[in-house]
Amino acid sequence: MDLTQLLAQYPHEENRLIDLLLDIQKQKNNHFISEQEIQMVAKHIGVSEAKVCSVISFYTLLSFHPRGRYVIQICRDIPCHINHSASIVGTLEQLLGIQMGQTTQNGLFSLEYSSCLGHCDAPPSMRIDGRTYVHLTPDKVKAIISEYRGRTP
Amino acid sequence: MIQLKINNIELSVPEKTTILNAARMNNINIPTLCYYPDLGLQSDCRICVVEIDGQKGLATSCSTKVREGMVVKTNSPRVLNARKTITELILSNHDANCTACPKNLKCELQSLANKLGIDQNRFEPVLRVKPIDTSNPSLIRNPNRCIKCGRCIDVCKNVQGMNVLELMGRGHDAEITPAYGRFLSDESCTYCGQCASVCPVGAIIENDETDRVWKQLHDKDKTTIVQVAPAVRVSLGEALGLPIGSIVTGKLVTALKLLGFHYVFDTDFTADLTIIEEGHELLHRVTNNGVLPMITSCCPGWINYAEQRYPSILSHISTCKSPQQMFGALAKTYFTKIIQKEPKDVIVVSIMPCTAKKYEAKRDEMKSDGIHQDVDIVLTTRELSKMLDQMGVDFAKLDETPFDNPFGITTGAAAIFGATGGVMEAALRTVYEVVNHQPLESIELTEVRGLDGIKETSVELGGNVYRFAVAHSLSNAKTLVDQVSNGTSPYTFIEIMCCPGGCIGGGGQPYGTIQKTRRDRIEATYLLDQSMPLRKSHESPAVKEIYRAFLGEPLGELSHKLLHTHYHSRQHT
Numbered sequence: 001m002d003l004t005q006l007l008a009q010y011p012h013e014e015n016r017l018i019d020l021l022l023d024i025q026k027q028k029n030n031h032f033i034s035e036q037e038i039q040m041v042a043k044h045i046g047v048s049e050a051k052v053c054s055v056i057s058f059y060t061l062l063s064f065h066p067r068g069r070y071v072i073q074i075c076r077d078i079p080c081h082i083n084h085s086a087s088i089v090g091t092l093e094q095l096l097g098i099q100m101g102q103t104t105q106n107g108l109f110s111l112e113y114s115s116c117l118g119h120c121d122a123p124p125s126m127r128i129d130g131r132t133y134v135h136l137t138p139d140k141v142k143a144i145i146s147e148y149r150g151r152t153p
Numbered sequence: 154m155i156q157l158k159i160n161n162i163e164l165s166v167p168e169k170t171t172i173l174n175a176a177r178m179n180n181i182n183i184p185t186l187c188y189y190p191d192l193g194l195q196s197d198c199r200i201c202v203v204e205i206d207g208q209k210g211l212a213t214s215c216s217t218k219v220r221e222g223m224v225v226k227t228n229s230p231r232v233l234n235a236r237k238t239i240t241e242l243i244l245s246n247h248d249a250n251c252t253a254c255p256k257n258l259k260c261e262l263q264s265l266a267n268k269l270g271i272d273q274n275r276f277e278p279v280l281r282v283k284p285i286d287t288s289n290p291s292l293i294r295n296p297n298r299c300i301k302c303g304r305c306i307d308v309c310k311n312v313q314g315m316n317v318l319e320l321m322g323r324g325h326d327a328e329i330t331p332a333y334g335r336f337l338s339d340e341s342c343t344y345c346g347q348c349a350s351v352c353p354v355g356a357i358i359e360n361d362e363t364d365r366v367w368k369q370l371h372d373k374d375k376t377t378i379v380q381v382a383p384a385v386r387v388s389l390g391e392a393l394g395l396p397i398g399s400i401v402t403g404k405l406v407t408a409l410k411l412l413g414f415h416y417v418f419d420t421d422f423t424a425d426l427t428i429i430e431e432g433h434e435l436l437h438r439v440t441n442n443g444v445l446p447m448i449t450s451c452c453p454g455w456i457n458y459a460e461q462r463y464p465s466i467l468s469h470i471s472t473c474k475s476p477q478q479m480f481g482a483l484a485k486t487y488f489t490k491i492i493q494k495e496p497k498d499v500i501v502v503s504i505m506p507c508t509a510k511k512y513e514a515k516r517d518e519m520k521s522d523g524i525h526q527d528v529d530i531v532l533t534t535r536e537l538s539k540m541l542d543q544m545g546v547d548f549a550k551l552d553e554t555p556f557d558n559p560f561g562i563t564t565g566a567a568a569i570f571g572a573t574g575g576v577m578e579a580a581l582r583t584v585y586e587v588v589n590h591q592p593l594e595s596i597e598l599t600e601v602r603g604l605d606g607i608k609e610t611s612v613e614l615g616g617n618v619y620r621f622a623v624a625h626s627l628s629n630a631k632t633l634v635d636q637v638s639n640g641t642s643p644y645t646f647i648e649i650m651c652c653p654g655g656c657i658g659g660g661g662q663p664y665g666t667i668q669k670t671r672r673d674r675i676e677a678t679y680l681l682d683q684s685m686p687l688r689k690s691h692e693s694p695a696v697k698e699i700y701r702a703f704l705g706e707p708l709g710e711l712s713h714k715l716l717h718t719h720y721h722s723r724q725h726t
């Protein structure tokens with residue numbers, strides 16, 4: 001669906017801004033919102049481009065920059081932190097050959113921090129492509145990644 | 154009335170009062186940081202916290218309303234500790250190099266830290282240095298000093314309706330920027346400076362050009378001319394220890410002479426001239442089926458707004474340059490001839506209530522000889538007060554000196570340019586008389602005075618009744634401009650001033666401007682008008698003389714060349 005069609009499904013209401021932005025991102029394999037899309041969204045909803053930027057910048061789910069097919073988001077909040085999320089980050093960086101904040105060369109994975117994913121009872125946790133994984137260990141992470149690698153794109 | 158106890162004192166205050174205001178009404182001071190009277194509540198900084206009996210967490214007094222029987226403590230150990238910790242945390246993410254900041258000793262964060270007795274910070278500095286926005290001639294935005302109080306966002310959004318600034322990111326990395334993290338010059342910022350006037354710290358400030366002025370004043374080969382805008386004489390006193398609303402015209406002239414300016418002139422002179430040119434332009438448009446309504450052009454913030462957001466209505470804007478630029482053009486042509494100097498050896502400085510004037514002076518069109526800017530440097534009222542402080546001038550004790558001639562004799566009509574509605578009133582005083590060959594019944598057009606956002610009046614000219622409107626602050630202007638743009642405007646002539654209250658509330662005026670300050674400055678403005686022997690621009694002998702000796706006639710060839718300009722679309726996206 002192109003952007004104009006998508007916009008047509010949304011009312012000109014500010015309270016639908018986030019849904020709309022998420023929807024735009026979902027349509028794209030590289031999960032980001034371009035400047036041109038921001039302009040069109042701002043016009044459609046009737047807010048300033050600065051406002052749209054503000055919303056995108058607030059939510060870790062939304063991005064200004066192209067990302068990988070699968071966006072891996074690791075919770076950065078305290079419960080995960082004290083339950084060794086750092087070792088999960090280390091494992092992922094090693095497995096994927098990238099640093100936190102980067103995207104793999106084949107465009108398959110991006111690695112990011114996220115704010116609380118709401119699973120403080122089962123730390124450390126991460127989210128990939130909308131799915132949340134909890135009680136992570138390095139081994140579990142390896143299995144999850146190879147499962148994603150095995151998927152046909 | 155609600156009964157409550159603050160710090161063991163029994164108080165009775167009206168319903169819906171906030172704890173903060175209840176305390177202030179009773180001389181109990183609660184420190185604040187993000188709170189600014191007249192602006193929307195941010196409840197952001199949490200400096201104003203107090204303890205309420207029976208409530209677990211601390212409450213922000215700026216946003217919590219009083220309740221019957223409430224028992225409040227504003228200075229308990231818990232409160233003091235919280236305030237101190239919050240302030241230290243803010244300071245740890247702030248470029249606190251105070252002596253290298255133009256806001257030094259005027260900074261609200263600095264004085265808060267002082268009051269709370271913070272002389273060392275328990276927290277490590279965590280500031281990640283970000284680039285400083287020096288993209289435009291008017292304002293400098295230094296994100297490293299920003300404390301994210303949100304005042305600038307509020308004023309830009311709700312007072313100006315511009316929505317240029319927003320909070321980007323979150324937590325520690327949060328920053329306040331235009332869209333895409335860009336600079337002010339990339340967005341349709343008007344350079345009105347309202348954000349600078351409410352920023353509690355030095356994060357948005359005018360581009361300080363005092364050093365440039367000192368340099369020119371000390372240059373033996375330069376003849377220095379200064380002009381002073383109408384709104385400065387009713388506000389400068391505040392910044393130098395006099396009561397708000399003091400009229401300081403004579404002292405101001407003395408002070409400028411002390412600084413070393415060779416000629417101290419009055420922008421009121423070209424305000425009178427503006428009325429003559431603009432009045433004739435209006436009559437010309439009315440009688441020749443010209444584009445109407447005509448809209449005033451004295452305010453560069455408004456011009457920036459129109460060029461960037463309403464390019465389709467530019468033909469409605471009077472082609473008259475602003476009084477600042479008319480002055481510059483005459484100074485660098487007519488006056489340089491009188492004193493037998495070359496424009497390159499003459500420096501024109503303006504003292505303005507305005508940050509957008511800095512941008513206006515640098516426009517390409519504003520070069521009468523095609524090479525030199527007509528106005529070389531623009532200082533805000535605040536920058537002038539800084540120079541006087543640097544000189545150690547005891548302003549209150551200065552004698553009064555009149556302005557120099559030939560640009561020194563002015564009228565009450567020019568004096569009121571600084572208040573919203575003033576240009577309209579001044580114009581109608583003249584236009585009425587020119588058309589109807591008799592003076593207005595009452596010279597004071599009270600309908601267009603005061604702080605209502607949009608004001609209107611109607612006046613009979615040559616047998617027809619015409620409607621006139623006035624708007625100040627851009628959110629109000631938008632209402633009138635939308636009518637113009639969709640062809641439904643019922644008016645013949647519209648005055649628009651970008652800043653709330655007009656130039657007396659300009660973005661370059663002394664800090665702490667609130668509605669009451671504006672009212673006091675406006676009152677002083679009209680007192681000034683009343684005290685003038687001449688109150689209509691066309692009666693100014695200086696104006697008559699310049700037409701006789703130099704310009705010829707209103708809208709004549711020379712006027713067109715020197716006193717009129719054109720506008721262009723500068724739409725961003």
Ligand code: SF4
Nearest residue numbers: 309342343345346348
């Ligand atoms: S100068 Fe005026 S328009 Fe520009 S950001 Fe500040 S308040 Fe907004």
Ligand code: SF4
Nearest residue numbers: 299300302303305352
């Ligand atoms: S720039 Fe100034 S007014 Fe704006 S948020 Fe920062 S500190 Fe507050």
Ligand code: FES
Nearest residue numbers: 196197198199215
């Ligand atoms: S002054 Fe009350 S929260 Fe900032």
